[in-house]
Amino acid sequence: MINAISSLPRKRIGFYPTPFHGLGNLSTAYGIRLFMKREDLAGPGTISGSKTRLSEFILGRALQDGVTHVITQGVYLTNSGLQFAAACRSTGLTPILFLTRDATRHGEIEQYRGNLLLNMTMDVETHFFTTSGGAYWDAEEDLARMNDAMHARKTELEAQGHQVLIVPTGGAHEDGFVAHALTFAEMIEQARAADVELDYVYHTIGTGTALPGMLAAKLITGSRARFRSIAICSYDDGDWMNPQIIVDRTKTVLDRLGVPAPDDRTIRAEIDVDQRFIGEDYAVPSAESTAAIRELARHEGVFVGPVYTGKGLAGMLTHAREGRIEPGSTVAFLHTGDTGNLFEIGQVVGAVTG
Numbered sequence: 204m205i206n207a208i209s210s211l212p213r214k215r216i217g218f219y220p221t222p223f224h225g226l227g228n229l230s231t232a233y234g235i236r237l238f239m240k241r242e243d244l245a246g247p248g249t250i251s252g253s254k255t256r257l258s259e260f261i262l263g264r265a266l267q268d269g270v271t272h273v274i275t276q277g278v279y280l281t282n283s284g285l286q287f288a289a290a291c292r293s294t295g296l297t298p299i300l301f302l303t304r305d306a307t308r309h310g311e312i313e314q315y316r317g318n319l320l321l322n323m324t325m326d327v328e329t330h331f332f333t334t335s336g337g338a339y340w341d342a343e344e345d346l347a348r349m350n351d352a353m354h355a356r357k358t359e360l361e362a363q364g365h366q367v368l369i370v371p372t373g374g375a376h377e378d379g380f381v382a383h384a385l386t387f388a389e390m391i392e393q394a395r396a397a398d399v400e401l402d403y404v405y406h407t408i409g410t411g412t413a414l415p416g417m418l419a420a421k422l423i424t425g426s427r428a429r430f431r432s433i434a435i436c437s438y439d440d441g442d443w444m445n446p447q448i449i450v451d452r453t454k455t456v457l458d459r460l461g462v463p464a465p466d467d468r469t470i471r472a473e474i475d476v477d478q479r480f481i482g483e484d485y486a487v488p489s490a491e492s493t494a495a496i497r498e499l500a501r502h503e504g505v506f507v508g509p510v511y512t513g514k515g516l517a518g519m520l521t522h523a524r525e526g527r528i529e530p531g532s533t534v535a536f537l538h539t540g541d542t543g544n545l546f547e548i549g550q551v552v553g554a555v556t557g
């Protein structure tokens with residue numbers, strides 16, 4: 204598997220393997236052996252996450268193809284947009300962001316904070332779209348307006364002799380899905396070095412870019428680890444994101460690695476998505492997530508964020524309390540990033556008191 208991955212176009216951007224370490228205090232509190240895999244520390248910037256690995260493969264091929272500009276899109280607080288912008292800056296590509304902001308939920312932008320502040324610091328060309336109500340992927344008109352604008356900008360740049368790559372929301376470009384096979388392979392290796400075998404891998408699922416690669420690697424390595432995915436958006440059949448998309452992407456990864464894919468049912472059986480922790484909406488902090496963020500910080504001095512990883516962690520801790528993680532199990536939580544959003548959404552600690 205590692206050899207097949209080595210033959211794919213790749214530009215080194217992050218610092219890999221990312222750290223993997225025990226969370227001793229939480230392990231004691233919950234009666235499980237808990238580890239954390241730190242994609243949030245992938246680099247190249249201080250604030251990173253799971254999209255940096257994707258960018259190595261997506262931009263690796265783009266650079267080979269002579270691409271000069273990379274356009275990507277997301278919500279104004281996007282982690283993916285930040286990581287792609289940083290990856291572009293580190294490789295000499297020019298990043299361009301198309302960002303939405305739901306005025307009814309988040310109001311007008313009053314101040315550059317969080318990930319947006321970092322994008323502005325990198326001097327990224329940024330286009331804003333105000334939407335109304337709901338996540339933008341639910342609003343077809345808003346989506347069409349933004350797509351038209353992205354393509355118009357692409358055409359304009361091409362007329363000036365540039366070559367442009369558009370990376371879909373969340374870095375969900377098919378060149379990237381293979382990246383997180385490496386995450387899983389690293390984890391297995393790091394767990395072995397720590398003399399444990401993983402029973403469960405927990406992570407936060409959204410645009411479905413990390414699970415397909417990890418799942419493919421699990422099937423290839425025959426690891427016993429089971430995936431538990433905590434969703435930040437709905438994941439039923441027929442939704443914008445759904446289990447079949449993960450199945451199809453897993454097959455894409457296996458195909459790239461030259462490994463025959465099992466039937467869909469076998470892949471599907473590895474997918475376990477819990478939708479109970481979405482809360483009120485995407486990018487709206489939930490009480491459980493806030494409690495989980497603070498619990499982790501208090502016990503371990505480690506930070507997760509309010510949009511993704513806090514909800515994922517809340518799911519994992521609830522499973523531990525409910526016994527869905529059997530006592531004594533060995534569990535890895537994939538820290539996919541989101542720490543920049545702690546500086547965007549102040550509700551995590553509430554108002555200043557005293």
Ligand SMILES: *Cc1c(COP(=O)(O)O)cnc(C)c1O
Binds near residue numbers: 253
């Ligand atoms: C994008 C993102 C996710 C969701 O990742 P997918 O693997 O694409 O589903 C989870 N956590 C963080 C911090 C993210 O930025």
